Amino acid sequence: MVSTPADEIAHDFPPFFRVYKDGRVERFHNYVYVLPSDDPNTGVRSKDVNNNSARLYLPKITENNQKFPLLIYIHGGGFSIESAFSTGHDKYLHSIVTKANVVAISVDYRLAPEHPLPICYDDSWAVIKWAALHVEMSDHLITEPWLKDHVDFSRVFLAGDSAGANIVHDMMVRASASEKPLGDGFKIVGMALIHLFFGNDEPDEYCSFVFPGCTGLDDPRLNPALHFRLLSSLICLKILIFTTEKDVMRGRSLAYYDALKKSGWKGEVEIMETQGEDHVFHLLEPTCEKAGVLMKRLVDFFNEKI
Template identity: 50%
Template sequence: MKMVSNSTEIAHEFFPSNLMFRVYKDGRVERVYKTQTIPPSNDPETGVQSKDVVSSPELGLSVRLFLPKITNPALKKIPLLIYTHGGAFCIGSPFSPHYHEYLTSLVNKANVIAVSVQYRTAPEHPLPIAYDDAWTSIKWIASHVNGDGPEPWLNEHADFEKVFLCGDSAGSNIAHNMTMRAKTDALVGVKIDGLLLMNPFFMNDKRDELIEYIFPTSNGSNDPRLNPASAVNELVGLPCSRVLVCVSEKDFLKNRGVAYYEAVKKSGWNGVIDLLEIPGEDHVFFLFKTSSQKAVDLLSQVSSFLNQAFSLT
C-alpha cells in the first residue's frame, strides 16, 4: 500500500491576512514572515549611540543598548528603560529597523538609557520561554546595580532607582509579567518606578487559537499571565508606583488594554494609573508612521511619563 506523505498538508496557518507561519501535518514549521534586522549605529541626527551585547551566551540572547548624547556631564545617572518588542510572541526583534528607529527617537526625546531585550520566539520556543528569556536579560541588567557589571554604559549611566519596564503588544504582556515577577523574585537594588504598556496584548474570554498552539501549558483566559483581569487580587501587589496604558481607537486589542486598566484600578493597587487613547489609529501605529503628528505627540507623552511629568489633566 502506497503511503501518502503529509509534508505538504497544512495543519495550521496563523494570521492568514499577514501570515506569520504555517505548520504542516508532519510537524514542520514554515516561517513566512521574515524579520529584518539592522546593525547598531551612531545616529548622526540625534547623537544617540547603540550597540549589541550578549546577555546570556548559554541561551544565545543579546540586548541592544541605546545611549543618548550626553550634553550635561554633571548629570551622571539617567533613567533606565527596559523595552520588550511585540510580534505575537512569534516574530519581531530588538534589532529590527522599526524598533531601532523608535528606541533611538525615544532615547533622544526622553534622555534615558534604554535596553531592548531579545527573547526566543514561538512556535519553535513555546511560551513561557519568552517570559523566562526576558527575565534572564533583566537579571543581567540588574547585575550592574553596584556599578561593577560587565557593560560600561549601564555601570556609568543607568539610574537603578528610576527603572521603567515597557513594551508594545505581546511585549507589553511580557513587560507586565516581568514587573509582577519582580514582586516575588526581587531585583536587589532595583526600583521599578513605572510600567508603560503600548497597545498591550492580553486575552479575554474569547478562544485564541494562536495562544493555544504556542502556549499549550497555559490555562488560557484564566491564566493571569495572559489575562491579568482574571486574577484582580494579584494586581494589588504590582511593584511600581506608576502605570500608563496606551491604546488606539481602531486597535482590535483596545478593549483588552482598557480591561487591564480597569482591573488594576479595581484591585486597590496603591499607585497612579492612567489610560491614554489615541483617536483614529490602529495597532502599534507609532512604529510604522513615526513622522505622523499623532506619533510625534505620543512620543512626547511617553517621554513626559518617563520624566515624571505626565498628566491627562
C-alpha cells in the same frame, strides 16, 4: 499530483505564521536585521550585549559621570515575529532614547512556535536580572560600563508594545513577587503598555498553540484582569496604557485598566486612546502626527518627577 507533508498545512495563524505537517514554520513577516550603530546626528550609540540577548542604547553624553533613567523595552509581534534588532524597533528605540534622554535596553527573546511560551517571559526576565546585577557589581571586566557608569537605577521603567506589553506586565508581576527580587537599589518606578496583547474569557486557538502549558482562560499571563491580588501587589508607582479606537484588543486594555483601579493597587494609572487608528500604528507610521503625540506622552511619562 500527490501532495507531500512539506505542502500540507497543519496550523495556519495569519498574520503571524503557518506550520506544515513536516514541522516547517513559515512566517508571514520576516524582519530586516540592522546592525547596532552610532548616530552622529543625535549622539545616540548602540551595541548588542549579554550574548546578543539585548541591544543597549546610550544617549548623548554632555557631562562627566552623567546618569540617566533606565528603560527596559520589550518588542511585540504576537510572541512569534519581530526582533529587538529589526529596522522598525531599532529606529523606534533610537527615537525614544534621543527624545527622552534615557539609557535603554531592548530585549530580544526567542520566538514561538519553535520556542513556545513561557520561554519569552523567561528570556526577558534573564535580561532584567542581568541589568540589575550592575547596581552592586564593580568589576568592569564583568559588567557593562554603559550601565555601570551612566544609569540611575532608582529610576527604572519597563515598556513594550503588543505582545511585548504582555511580557512587560509579567515582568512587573515577577519583580513584585517578593520584597527585593532584583536586589537593593534597582527600583522599577513605572511601566508603559502600548496596545496590549491579552486574551479574554473566550477560547483563543492561537494563544493555546503558542502557549501549550498555560492554565487556560484564566492564566494570569494572558488574562491578568481576573487576578486582583496580583494587580494590587505591583510595586511600580505609575502605569500608562495606550490603546486605539480601532484596535481589536481595545476592550482588553480597558478591562485591564478597570481591573487595576478596582484591585486596591496604590499607584496611579492613566489610559490614552488614539482615535481613528489601529493596533501598533505608531510603528507602521512612526512619522505621522498621531504617532508623534503618542511619543510625546511616552517621553513625558519617563521624565515626570516621581
